[in-house]
Amino acid sequence: MPLSTGPCEAWPTNLCCEIADGMAEEDVERWTLVASQILWGLSGRRLGPCPVAVRPCRRACLDAAPVSFQAGYSGGPWIPYIDTGGVWRNASVCGCKSDCSCGELCEVRLEGPVYDIVSVDVDGEVLVQEAYRVDSAGLLVRTDGECWPTCQDMAAPPGEPGTFTVEYRIGLPLDEAAVAAVSELTCHLLKGCAPSGSCGCKANRNLTRMVRQGVEMELPDPSLIYAEGRTGLPLVDLWLSVVNPYRLDSPSRVYSPDYKRPRMTTWP
Known part of the structure; x- marks a missing residue:
């Protein structure tokens, strides 16, 4: 498979969240592409036609x-x-x-x-x-x-x-499970997005423990989750465990000295 740094286009989505008032359409498209790039990498860089x-x-x-x-x-x-x-x-x-x-x-x-x-x-x-x-x-x-x-x-x-x-x-085709996963991640990245808010990595993380007297809260360490190749989102992580159970970084390759690779023009 040719070397690539991400999907050629944003994956299709079926968002089940409300878009913040005043958010521009290009912002939604941008964060959809970001979610697609993340899942493309975590799933082994195989999905999505290019x-x-x-x-x-x-x-x-x-x-x-x-x-x-x-x-x-x-x-x-x-x-x-x-x-x-x-x-x-x-x-x-x-x-x-x-x-x-x-x-x-x-x-x-x-x-x-x-x-x-x-x-x-x-x-x-x-x-x-x-x-x-x-x-x-x-x-x-x-x-x-x-x-x-x-x-x-x-x-x-x-x-x-x-x-x-x-x-x-x-690339491999995107099924309904992939669409659902990228939709959930896109909604997470859009959380809190508004003209006066923030998006992406600044979105609120899941709360793991809260003490009501004294208002003591505990949030998970995201670096531990990311190190495992997961996002902390249930649907996304369930999908990743199905399509990439061994957490491969890229597709497996078999090289042969007898195989003549096709020539591809990369510039101009």
């Missing part, structure tokens, strides 16, 4: 094997060869089969989790959605009988002849 555009590289079936192998050798089901990195490999000569396919399966791997595909552009032509599908693990599979380009002109801008660009949204 648009990305990549220039994938399709892995050739036989990589850098001798040309005789690629020309259609039929002496057996597997042929050992040494790739350009000096690593021994077994090349399938039966159409580059995949795990469950009897023939060649044309696919490229996308950084996941893939929420949906926005568009696929090959040589300046946007393919129809019926020309591809997404399989588990972020595999974009060509289904119209054609195959993805084995190489492309990386110096040319996307959409030009000789290029291959995939625009998609990355």
